[in-house]
Amino acid sequence: MKASLKPRYEARAKILKAMAHPSRLLIIEELQKQEWCVNELTEMVGADTSTVSKHLTVLKNAGLVADERRANCIYYRLRCxxxxxxxxxxxxxxxxxxxxxxxxxxxxxx
Amino acid sequence: MKASLKPRYEARAKILKAMAHPSRLLIIEELQKQEWCVNELTEMVGADTSTVSKHLTVLKNAGLVADERRANCIYYRLRCxxxxxxxxxxxxxxxxxxxxxxxxxxxxxx
DNA sequence: TGGCTATTTGGCTATATGGCCAAACACGAA
DNA sequence: TTCGTGTTTGGCCATATAGCCAAATAGCCA
Missing domain, CATH: 1.20.5 (Single alpha-helices involved in coiled-coils or other helix-helix interfaces)
Structure with a gap:
């Protein structure tokens, strides 16, 4: 692969990879409707809180979601x-x- | 996750996962222009033939590409x-x- | 048929991922 | 400040993936 193209494809792949998991797709779909906090998303996904937290970190690192603390909850929302x-x-x-x-x-x- | 939604998200995730690799993104982009055979794609990707062949298998299993033999080459094309x-x-x-x-x-x- | 080229498959290793549990951390409220 | 809730991090294991090499297969063409 041409070296100049590599970073481009790597960046794209990272985003697709971040989306490529059933639980994360569920999260993305729910965040399309409105923002939710980790707790709420955890219940929707039906996995351990720590697992969902890690999924959210993956989405955040890919630039797909943003988070914001309000009161004592952290709310996530879609960025695109x-x-x-x-x-x-x-x-x-x-x-x-x-x-x-x-x-x-x-x-x-x- | 609601059991009824699970297969839906799994099917989608499979497709995204198939795309989520730099080499496969390169292949997809080249196949958007025209069809190519394994040999030609191998050269573009710059990896072992067997590696590229496996990438193509992944794309095929996800329903993203189709293949067809003509003469003694197997040509791949995008399906969507x-x-x-x-x-x-x-x-x-x-x-x-x-x-x-x-x-x-x-x-x-x- | 037999050879030749193109492609796939198997085997192996190194690395990444997802899951849970337990522990740490963050911060608002009392 | 201390408590308590909500969230993240670390550790561990099981599983999946990408890569190369070597070997097997497929099927065209003489």
Whole structure:
């Protein structure tokens, strides 16, 4: 790979990697609606608080979320609304795959 | 996490995970322009053929690319053009992070 | 068929990740 | 300041990934 392109792809990969986990996708989706504190997100995810905290750190390091303390809770919010479009594309990939799968299924029934 | 949502997020995560690697992002970007065979992609990536072959398998399993043999080469092509939009969003995330970073830098200079 | 080239698979190692538990930390409120 | 709640960090283990090399496979073409 051309050395000049490497940092570019590494930066992008970091963001995608940060999103590439079921629990983190749930968190992202919930944060699209409104901000939530760690406690609330922990309940939604259904894992240990420390686990969710680490997921949030991953998202924060990737620049996807921001946090802010208010009273004695730390609230997280999404930093980029475009992530919604992102998911539309992911769904399209899934849809195309599903279509193929259907074809295969039909083919087998014959 | 609600059990009914789990498969949904797992499916999405699988796709994002498949994209979340510098070499695979390079491959995706090159395949946006035109189809290429393993050999050609190997040269672009600059890794062992077997490594690139495995990357392509990952992309194929995620439903992102399709392959087709012609003559004695196997050509790979993108299955979802929307991935381009995807990258625009990733770039936006990077841009926002960069902006913040600049702010921090400025702040420190004072 | 047999050889040749392109591609995939298996084996191995080093490294990264996710999960839980326990402990540390942060900070508002009494 | 001390308590208590909310959050993060460290430690540990099990599992997954990326990389290379070597070997196996696939299938075109003579």
């Amino acid at each position: 609304p475009c992530i919604l479009d992102f998911m539309e594309c992911v769904e399209e990939v899934l849809a195309v795959s599903a279509k193929d799968h259907q074809k295969i299924m039909k083919c087998c029934k014959k | 053009p929307c991935i381009l939009d995807f990258m625009e969003c990733v770039e936006e995330v990077l841009a926002v992070s960069a902006k913040d970073h600049q702010k921090i830098m400025k702040c420190c200079k004072k």
